[in-house]
Every structure is written in C-alpha cells, then in structure tokens.
Amino acid sequence: MSRKLSVLTVAPVEARDAVIKGLTQILEEKGQSVSLFRYLTNERTLQLGEGMPTGATYKAFLSDPDAKMTEIVEKFRQLDSDAIISAGSDYAFIGGWDEFGTNLDIAVNTGSPVLLVLSNRHGCPCQGVRTALATAQAHHATVAGVLVVDAGNPERKASHLKEELAHLNLSIAAVNELSADTAAQTLREAFGDQLDALLDTQVSGVVTPLQFQLDLVERARQHKRTIVLPEPEDDRVLQAADRLLALDVANLILIGDEEAVRARAAELELNIDAAKVISNHDPELVEKYAAEFAKLRAKKGVTLEQAREKVQDVSFFGTMMVYFGDADGMVSGAAHTTAHTIVPSFQTIKTKPGTSIVSSVFLMLMPDQVHVYGDCAVNPNPTPEQLADIAISSAETAVAFGVDPKIAMISYSSGNSGSGPDVDAVKEATAILQEKAPELVADGPLQFDAAYDPHTGASKMPGSPVAGQANVYIFPSLSVGNALYKAVQRTSGATAVGPILQGLKRPVNDLSRGALVEDIVNTVVITAVQAQSVEGGSLAK
Template identity: 60%
Template sequence: MAQSIYITSAEGHSGKSTVALGVLDALSRATSRVGVFRAIARSTRERDYVLEMLLDHDGVDLPYEECVGVTYDDVREDPDAALSTIVERYKAVEAQCDAVVIVGSDYTDVGSPAELAYNARIAANLGAPVLLVLGGRAAQGQAEQLGATLPRTPAEMGQIADLALAELVHGRAQLFAVIANRVEEDERDEVIAAVRRSLTSERSLDAANVPVWAIPEDRFLVAPSMRGILRAVDGELIAGDPELLTREALGVVVAAMSMVNVLPRLLEGAVVVIPADRSEVLLAALLANASGTFPSISGIVLNGGFDLPEPVRRLIDGLGSNVPIISTELGTYDTAVRVMNTRGRLAADSQRRYDTALSLFETSVDTEELLRAFGMARATVVTPLMFEFQLIDRARASRKRIVLPEGDDDRVLRAAATVLKRGIADLVILGEPFEVRARAIELGIDIQDAEVLSPFDAVHVSRFAEEYARLRAHKGVTAAQAADTVTDVSYFGTMMVHTGLADGMVSGAAHTTAHTIRPAFEIIKTKPGVSVVSSVFLMALADRVLVYGDCAVIPDPTAPQLADIAVSSAATAAQFGIEPRVAMLSYSTGESGSGADVEKVREATALVRERAPELPVEGPIQYDAAADAAVAAAKMPGSQVAGRATVFVFPDLNTGNNTYKAVQRSAGAVAIGPVLQGLNKPINDLSRGALVEDIVNTIAITAIQAQAQDADTEQGEAR
C-alpha cells in the first residue's frame, strides 16, 4: 500500500498548489514511484491546471484521466456516491505508486466549513493523513472587489486554525502537519506559535508530534501573468513577443490621461491599460520602456476595440519592441476590473513562478523532517530524477561561484534564474550589463543576484591580458595580442577561473566544444600526474547511475592515456557519490582475445593497477560481462568488478560516443554531460542543443567539482 498525504485548506486562494508542488518534489527525492490524485475537480470539460502542473513534474508518470476523482456537480448531486467513486479511483492510482499526493477541493467561492468537513471525510476514507494549509491573507472591503488581499495577524491565523482543526477532528481525519502559507515574513514565528496554541487546545490531537511551518508571501506567485490577463479580457495579442506572455504583471496602470501624466505613473512590472484611440500614449509607453530610464512594463492592454491606424502600426513595428500588446473589445472600467481580478496561477509553463514556489517551500519547510514524519525512508534505488536532486542538494551545501560566458543566450539566462532562485550556486554572467539585464526583464526572469560583467571591462581586461601574456610568452604572445584575446568570452571566463574570481565555468550553449575548452588547455592546464583532459557522461538509468568515459574528447587514446581516463573517471564517480568499480572495455574478456586493440586495453589496465592499487579494476572485459551478473559468473567468476561495474572506460571515442547514445535512446537513460576531467579547475562544456535543465545540471556538477577541488587543496595543505 502506498503512503499518501491529503492536502487541503479551510478556504480558497490559500496557495495550496505551492504546498502540493513542494511536497511532491520532496517525495520524488525519496522514491521513484510518486503519484498525484485530485479528489474533486471543477469540471470534466476543462482540465484542472493544478493537476496538470503536478503531473508535469518529472517524478510523475500517470495519465490525467486516471488522476481525477469526481466533480463538484457529482458531490452536490450525491455526496455519498461521489465519495465511493473517489475511493475507487484513488485505489487505482495507489496501486501504481509508492507515495501519492492527494489535493483537496479548491473552494469555488468563499471559505466553507461544510467543504472542509467533506475534505476531512474523504481523507479519513482514503486513510490519508491531512496536511492542512492555512491562508495568511484575506480579502476585505474594497480590496475584495479588486481581487486584492490583506495580511492576517497571528491572532487571526490562530482563529482560522481553531475552526479548521475542529472540522478535521469532527470528520475523524488524522492531522499530519500544518502549513501557514502567504504570511508576513517578519511574523512567521508568531504565526507558528499561534497555530501551535490552537493545536494544544484541541485535546484530541497529539500536538507535540504535529509539525507546523510558515511560508512567506511572494508577490510573484500571486501576480497574474500576461497570458492570464489575455484570457481574462478575452483579448488578442496584436504585437510583441508571445514568449513574454509568461511575465507577471505586478501592478496596473490605467492610462486614460495625457502622455505627460502617464509617464510618471509607470510602475516596474505593471500592465498598462490604454484606450485604443490614444496612440500617443501607447507610443510613449513603448518608448519609455525601451529607453531604460523608466520602469520596465510587463505588457499593454488596449481597450475599446478600435483598430490601430496603419501608420501607428508601422511605427510600432519599426520600434522593434518585444512588449506584448493585447487588444480587447471591453471598455476601460471593465478591462481594469478584469485585470485586477485576474489571479496568478502556479503553472509549469512559468519557470520563474515554478522556481519561486519550490524555493519558498525548500527554505521554509524542513523537507527531511517532513519525510521522516511521513514515514518515507530514502530508497536504495537511484532514478535519474533522484540523482538530479542529489546534484542540486550537494551543490547548494557549499555554494560556489560559476561564470557563464554566454549571457546573450536566453536558455542560459533562464537556467541562471533557476540556479539563483534554488540557491544552487552564485553566478557571474558575461555580457553588456544593460543588455543582459534588459533581456532578463523582458523574459520575466530574475537574475538580480547575479553579477553581470562586460568582457570588455577595462580593469579586468588589463589584468587578464598581463597574466595571459605571461602564460603564453613562450609562444610569442605580445601584450597587444593578449589584450585582444582575453575579450573573447571563453578566454575571459577562463581567466576569471584561473585568477580565482570564479570557481568554475560552464559554456558551449552557443559555442563549439573547441572554443570552450581550448582556453582551458592553454591557461588552466591539467592536474599533476594527469597527462590528458578527458570527459565522462553520467548515465542515469532507471535504477542506478553509471559513468561512461571518454565519449567526447580523445579520439584514439594510447594505453597511458586510457589509464589516465580510467583513474580520472573513477575520481569523478567518487565525487558524485558513485562507488567506482572500473571496467576497461574491449571486444574480448580476460585472456580470451589478442590483437593490438586488446593489448592496448590490457596494458592500460596494468597501468591503472600500478597507479591506483586500491581501485577495483578489470580488463580487458566485454560490456555484457561488466554489466550483467549472470554473464560475469560464466566469463569472469570471482571478479570484484565483473557484473557490477559502475565506471565503463571505452577503448576509443568512436565506441564510447556511439555506446552512450545507443544506451540513451534505447534504454531511456538520461545522459548528463560531458563532464570534463583532468583540469586543474572545473570547466565544463554544453551541447549546443542544451535544454535549460541541462544547463542547470551542468552548473550543479561544476559547483560540486569546485567543492572537491577545495577539499583536495585543504587535504594537501594539511599534509
């Protein structure tokens, strides 16, 4: 039977989806089969966006249709029959999972004790303990008419807790934990104390064993996106970049006045509502946004349904602005009301919102305590997703400073925003500061905590040129040549690592491998005792992670180079928590074959044993004998490595590159890399087709390599 948790609240708009995402993310780190179940959905005609977001999480593999219980109409028609259907459909999901996150109803209007009571009844019948979410904000008076909310005091939070706990106890639901969400940052401790008093006053609860956490309010999570506003006003995008519809609108400016009065009222991140017949105000807003001297706006809504004159359209096209411009038939008042009443949705297509939600949960909730209270021990199996989580956890344990030379690539900027929000590493992004930050604002992502540095910065160029000229003097490099060379972003970034201004570098999204690693060969150089720079891929299979090397750098290694690759690959494996057992691959196993290629592997294996006698290594050995215990028992019985190898060293690049791609495609493995090894300091290359998550993973890997570099340095100094 799967472990399950029922997430519910006492009212609507409590931010329950943020909590559900955080719990799902935490459970995905502990087990490979996590499910999601929506007990009550609004409709069968429209898909539930919260459920879609949770199902989109990498740790979940269930079809939408199986994960919905009943609708509100079903409950109103026959509550008992609806409950039976919920139980039946939940059991089908439970049978496929080790853990299930169950999300309760959404409250279609105001808070209702009857609705919470029904949620408690569902939880009791599913045998799922309740995680109660208390909303830290409430609509009051005029604010309610505009969709705005005001913070609740700790005393009010205690009163809400009293009411909710009474309903849960009456419904015989077991309380697992309480999360007060969207509270004021400086009142979190007082809110927790107030909720604890409510728990203590409810005698039937074991208050001492019920965890209580508080998550602060974040305006980006509740702010509507421009896409949400587009839907709310029944509008049409008539100009601007559709990609920027994901940006949040942090305020509303109704610009039904003259241009000179509108400009001072522009707000950072606001949506500007302009009558469609006020072309001069529209153009002024676009010019102000482009100037950099006014706040950056998220979008424009033209109301009234008037067509823009053709000369004005040509002028807008000539400006080349990316700001989304939406046209609606509504009047000014109706447009403003709809915009103000549009609520932010936590959806998978808004990376900033998604990252913010996870970051808030991770920093506010003790996930280790949550897993312990849930009774979820960490699995011995390591799935690709669990391995990626481990990378992020290890990287953030001791944050390193990583330089990203490609600040003009949107993927790099999006990855940087995720890295910063999740606390994975500190970043330096190369590019002209105004251009990089302006593009980030356009994309609706937050890179404020990154340092953005121009590769033409005079002070750095002077320092780097002097050092590069010294390093390459034996090649006849002059000071003038050095000054020109170091303005190349790859050289500039590598010089930052070399001089200690950064701990590592990640590049290659927009540059070739040679362009990325050539400066490292010239400047960083190889570690003592290592003759070559090589690479590995971390191959995350369904239940374990293997190391493949070399699949990207050395075409036809000699026996000494092959031994270097093996020793370096074993060290890399150990850095990432993989116990190294090295298989030196060939087309024959043991003494069964001969020939130059086999002899090269045999010689390399002997060199590995000589250089690292403590390292379990076997070779020559065929892949099946290295990976399959049954084959190993027949071909190489009694071997420490055969049948359980974790590090696979290929005899040449042709074999390695084709094998990793074959395993990636045929076995559905996640290939993380290439990870460069053998350098004095960590430099890593990206595929030019890298996705945002690939860049995030590579930054985490580079940070972990930098941590290991520091540990090695400290050990050397201690000796």
C-alpha cells in the same frame, strides 16, 4: 537517518489508515517523533488528521506528473522526525494511469521501504501478493513486509503466506479486524518478533535520477560556489540563470554588456537580479588577464597586444576569471563549439598534478543507479597510458558524486578470450591502471555485457571483482564511447548528464549547442559541486 515506511495498497483498503495509526503509536511509545505524509489526495477530509502534509492532489499530479513528482519528493525531504510514515493514494477510480505503479515510484524516490496492505476481500491474497511483489520489483521498490486484513482465519493465512514467500525474507502477518483504537496491539501480536525488522528496514543500493539530482542541488546549496556563464546573449542561459538563482545553488557571473543583458532578462520576465554582470571589455580586468595570458603563452610567441585581443573573447575572459579565482568554475558551449569552450582552459588552467590528460565522462542516471561512462567527448584514440589516466580520473569523478567505483575497461573480448591490437591496448591499459592505482577495483578487458550483467559476468569472467557489477565504464575510443552512451540513453530512457570535464585544476564544463535549459541548470549544479573539492585562489605564480 529517519526511519521511513510507506503503507501502500493496490486498491482501496479501509484498514490502511488504522495500520498507520497503529504504527505511529508503536513508534511514539518507543520515544520517537513521527511525521505523517500522504502522497496524493482528492481534497476530501483526511482521516489521518487535519494539516497532514500532502504531496499533491490527483488533478495537479495528472496534469504534470514529472513536475509534481519532484514537488512531492521535495516536500517529503522537508520533514524532520525520527520516523516518517507515508500513506499511498486512496484510489479515486481515475482511469488511464497506473496508480499502484505511481505509488511505488513515489516510495522509491523518497527512499521509503514499503508495507503492502492487502484485503482478503479482493481475492486470493497469495496471488495478489505475488502480483504486487512483481510490480514492486519492476519499479525497484524495497518491500519490507506484507499485511493481509479481513483474513478470515489470520493464523492460517499468515502461515500459508510465510511458506509461499519464505525465500523473500519479508515480515508477514494477517489479521481479521483492525480498528484505530486497538491497531497498535493488534499489529504487535500479528507481527510478533518481526515487527522490529519491519520498522528497521532500510533501502540500499537504489539511486533514482530524481534522487541524484535533488542530492546534487542540496550539496551545491550547502557550500555555494561562483560559476561564470559567458553566453548570456543566449536566452536559454538567461532562463537557466533565473532558475539557478531561484534554487540558490550558486553565485552567478554573466559576461556581457550589463544594460543589454538585464534588459533582455526583463523582456523575458526573468529575475537575474542576484547575478553579477561583468563586461569582457572592462579595462582593468582586460589588462590583468592579458598580462598573465601573455606570460603563460610567451613560448608560443603571444605578445601583450595579442593577449589583450584574445582575452576579450568571452570564453577566454571567463576562463581567466576561473584561473585567477574570480570565479570557481565556468559553463559554456550553448552558443560556441566544444573547442572554443575548452581550449582556453588547456592553455591556462591546465591539468591537475599527476594527471596527463583532460578527459570527459557522462553520468548515466539509470532507473535505480548511477553509472559513469568515459571518455565520450574529448579524446579520439587514447593510448594505453592515457586510458589508465582516464580511468583514474573517472574513478575520482565517481567518488565526488557518491558512486563507489568498480571500473570496467571495455573491449570486444573478455579476459584472454580474444587477441589483437585493440584488445592488447586495453590489457596494457588495465595493467598500468592497476599498477598506478592498486586501491581501485578494476578489471579488463571486459565486454559490455560481461561488465553489466551479473549472469553473463559470472559465465564469462568467474571470480572477477568487476564483472556483472561495474558502474564505471572506460571505453577504448571516442567512437565507441560516444556511440554507446547515446545508444543507452535513447533505448533505455537513461538520463545522460554531461559531458563533465575532468583532469583540470579548476572545473570548466562544455554544453551541447542544442542544450535544453534543464541541461544548463544540471551542468552548472555539477560544476558547482566539482568546485567544492578544489582549493580556491589564483593559479598565477
């Protein structure tokens, strides 16, 4: 893992570039390769060296901040060195935006700790440091250290700052003058034995929505799987296919008339050349799928002729592709109901061994971490046994997406503070969960505030291994789960990714009929990642 450090200021500070050159020299003298990266530029001559990678220009960033933030982080991730030193923006005096906040957001999304460089010329450094640190905390940035330049009396300023900020465990130094030629030696003397701690600072426990999504894309790209999309008559699906193929995250199969599908893509100026288009009326496949479907549903009285008709429905056809291993997963629902999408998988793919129920979760991408909410889309009133199984499946999903699960079984009371049938059901579900999966960290019943907030959790449930630190929330009913995920999404700005179906032998995921192209892309990427943990081949016996 590369060392990372972003050198940020809250206003133009001439000494910043000298700081970066000094840190680069120090690292290179330790035998490390160093890459330099500049967040934003106004296209003037770069003092840190021609050809230095730059995230974006001010003009481009301000025209589309979200897209350019993604582009900046992607460029940063392409750097391959022992250490990466980044320069924040130069403060080009463009009004109407929070430039320091943007710098902090870039640092967080690139996983870089921050060295704050402040000038004594801009006023009392103690007040400036406190304000900058409060802003950094609000943006979830990790501050590794503080350097005050133009200090006047460096020893006095550093001593005062260390006393003021002793509780923060920061590397703190102050210097008077700092030139590029002598910066390395000046920084060594100023930071002393704190220098290694500064350079070794790591960011931990922070996962932004952008980081999470880019990580998923990288995972999907590394071990590509084949995903079937049975609704190419919907333009959103074709647009998503174009983007997915450009990202190179999955092999795609579209179900429909090839001539019509490709003609519509051409009309929309989309490139789906790399996708396969397979007709749901292909005689050979219809016979293959119908014979197996009739066999699977024989006890329900399904004849071969009925099976032939059924499997030509695009949802059943796509599901049978997954069943036979002709595809690794399916994403549908942009133009069909949830039932139309998932019922075929209940009838054919069925549940994994040891799992009694198919359920769903939403990945809630909070500003600095990922939470898992279940069940919010499938089961209206699960029994205690089913709630326990939903919790186990949700924990498995959490692990698959890089979340170390701490499971809160949610109710309207915490611990033994309340009673009633609904609370008793959650208590029973928790006991079953702990018996079936004692290795999981779980507790309940817990109220949402006790599960989420450390102070409330410590007050209501002292000693709980989950209270105040939960990241997997299991709700007692679909009504509670669905209402709460939407409330959190709308009021907190969290990104809700899902629903993600869990418990099936092969991944099949449902889309909202109001899904955006971005939602379809995200769901396909998630399905591809899910499929990486599933053994391929046919499920036919």
